[in-house]
Amino acid sequence: MTVMFPWMRRGIPRRCRCLLHSAVQLLCCAFAVFIFALLFILFFRAILIQHRLDVELGARPEETKDLVDEARSMERAERLAGALKIPTISYKTDQQETQAFHTLHDYLQKSFPIIHSHPAVKREIVNELSLLYTVHGTKSGNIPYLLASHLDVVPVNEKGWAHPPFGGFIANNTYIYGRGAIDDKGGVLGILEALEYLLEQGYRPHRTFFIAFGHDEEVSGKRGAQEIAKLLQQRGIKELDFVLDEGFPVSDELIPGTSRPVAMVGVSEKGTATVELSVTGTPGHSSFPPAESAIGILAAALARLEHNPLPSMFGYGPEKNMFEYIAPHVSSFYKTVYSNLWFFGKMMEYKMESQPITNAFVRTTTAITLFHGGVKENIVPPSATAVVNFRIHPAQTVNEVVDYTRNIIADPRVQLKIKRSRESHPVSPHGPHSVQYQMVSTSIRQIFRQAIVVPAVFIANTDTRWYLNFTTNLYRFLPTMVKLSDVPRYHGNNERISVEHFHQAVNFYYRVMKNADLLILNGHTTRPFAAEL
Numbered sequence: 001m002t003v004m005f006p007w008m009r010r011g012i013p014r015r016c017r018c019l020l021h022s023a024v025q026l027l028c029c030a031f032a033v034f035i036f037a038l039l040f041i042l043f044f045r046a047i048l049i050q051h052r053l054d055v056e057l058g059a060r061p062e063e064t065k066d067l068v069d070e071a072r073s074m075e076r077a078e079r080l081a082g083a084l085k086i087p088t089i090s091y092k093t094d095q096q097e098t099q100a101f102h103t104l105h106d107y108l109q110k111s112f113p114i115i116h117s118h119p120a121v122k123r124e125i126v127n128e129l130s131l132l133y134t135v136h137g138t139k140s141g142n143i144p145y146l147l148a149s150h151l152d153v154v155p156v157n158e159k160g161w162a163h164p165p166f167g168g169f170i171a172n173n174t175y176i177y178g179r180g181a182i183d184d185k186g187g188v189l190g191i192l193e194a195l196e197y198l199l200e201q202g203y204r205p206h207r208t209f210f211i212a213f214g215h216d217e218e219v220s221g222k223r224g225a226q227e228i229a230k231l232l233q234q235r236g237i238k239e240l241d242f243v244l245d246e247g248f249p250v251s252d253e254l255i256p257g258t259s260r261p262v263a264m265v266g267v268s269e270k271g272t273a274t275v276e277l278s279v280t281g282t283p284g285h286s287s288f289p290p291a292e293s294a295i296g297i298l299a300a301a302l303a304r305l306e307h308n309p310l311p312s313m314f315g316y317g318p319e320k321n322m323f324e325y326i327a328p329h330v331s332s333f334y335k336t337v338y339s340n341l342w343f344f345g346k347m348m349e350y351k352m353e354s355q356p357i358t359n360a361f362v363r364t365t366t367a368i369t370l371f372h373g374g375v376k377e378n379i380v381p382p383s384a385t386a387v388v389n390f391r392i393h394p395a396q397t398v399n400e401v402v403d404y405t406r407n408i409i410a411d412p413r414v415q416l417k418i419k420r421s422r423e424s425h426p427v428s429p430h431g432p433h434s435v436q437y438q439m440v441s442t443s444i445r446q447i448f449r450q451a452i453v454v455p456a457v458f459i460a461n462t463d464t465r466w467y468l469n470f471t472t473n474l475y476r477f478l479p480t481m482v483k484l485s486d487v488p489r490y491h492g493n494n495e496r497i498s499v500e501h502f503h504q505a506v507n508f509y510y511r512v513m514k515n516a517d518l519l520i521l522n523g524h525t526t527r528p529f530a531a532e533l
């Protein structure tokens, strides 16, 4: 059967018809070659990246039996529940439930008798409400490391909770409910449980390490972690081997192409800017109002900001790296996509933008968090103010974000004031030669056996900012599982952690304390740490 193409119709001279036909054939061939070459490049890149990462990262660590006893996990859950009953709330810098912090200090002292009476451990209260533990190692001359968490929690909206937020309720022996369960008393108790068990077993850590529990992380860390950092400096501590603080949890159902859980280790964190917007009006009688009020002008400016989010920066920051690390572990289709963001970037960007949690990875986010205006129902408002909290993508700067905001608002009546700002953190080493990163990764995989460990940019902020001068090795990771549906529990209602996941958190910190000692036994070799266990 001969196919009749439009240019083959009678009426077109035969010579032209032949020429046209050949040209179309040539074009089709060129197109096919192009598609074939493209597919080849895409697959080749995927295979190349997979090969590089396989070689770099070595095998999955052997299963270890050296873990915390599971038999007492309920007892440990109850101790965490006890800590969750203490409302150590931070409202603002210098506005906190101070008495609750003293109660928590006493509670921790009573709950961990071995730590608090051990000759190798020194506990200090820093700036009245923070805690610093120094665990003296048996082998001197090694750079100490620091484990961080925080004692304070954000306020609650009691009405939305199924169980009282400060009730320390354990539902069906399964979930421990309470403000701070995952942010971040789970971290505090997790570290202390691990150390208590370690010392109870008669183990003496080889290297010195610090445990820093700031008391105002939720409102900047100025009074807590900053003071701890100053104290360390005064004591002549110039360098820390690594800092491990709160960060992303292990999550599943999040990465298309794999059903395995993904443990993202924060190797950097987004910058931040808190900008106050204000409009001044002229007060007067509400029966003859001006055409535009201070509240109306400000509300319109805020609406413009919400409708014009900052552009996606997907692919321009370290997040590209994260997908390359995931690529070797996903199905062939996604392997090709994740290894070739230069080609599939727009498609991925579109997908990521569709949910708030993934959107936070691709751009500087804009959150209007406070709004005040007006004094009485029949007075034209004399002023209106709002606060906008930006979390800045590493490919942008504070100045760029402020300039963008000014341009979008485009109204000289709206005054902008930067209340607080900070650029994103430098990216910490996370390659095969970073023994510290590999140690964290190995510890994760010893506990979360199925997890894919990948470097990522942490989308929120932590106390690590105060330790930036001590080390380039800052890692942000929360050793517990959180499902996509659990993400709203952060700073939201019904925060909880399961007994099983809290046990994993304790085990993770236990492995870190053991594995960090192996680092010095291995003399910080440049070979991948994963291969050494």
Ligand SMILES: CCCCCCCC/C=C\CCCCCCCC(=O)N[C@@H](CC(N)=O)C(=O)O
Pocket (backbone or CB within 6 Å): 183, 217, 218, 219, 220, 246, 247, 248, 249, 251, 254, 255, 357, 358, 361, 460, 461, 462, 463, 482, 487, 490
């Ligand atoms: C491909 C993308 C997958 C996305 C998976 C995301 C799963 C992430 C789940 C949770 C992220 C929750 C972040 C918790 C933040 C905890 C730290 C915090 O609250 N910090 C405060 C205080 C401060 N230091 O500034 C903050 O405001 O950032």
Ligand SMILES: [Zn+2]
Pocket (backbone or CB within 6 Å): 150, 183, 184, 217, 246
């Ligand atoms: Zn936190």
Ligand SMILES: [Zn+2]
Pocket (backbone or CB within 6 Å): 154, 183, 218, 491
């Ligand atoms: Zn928080």
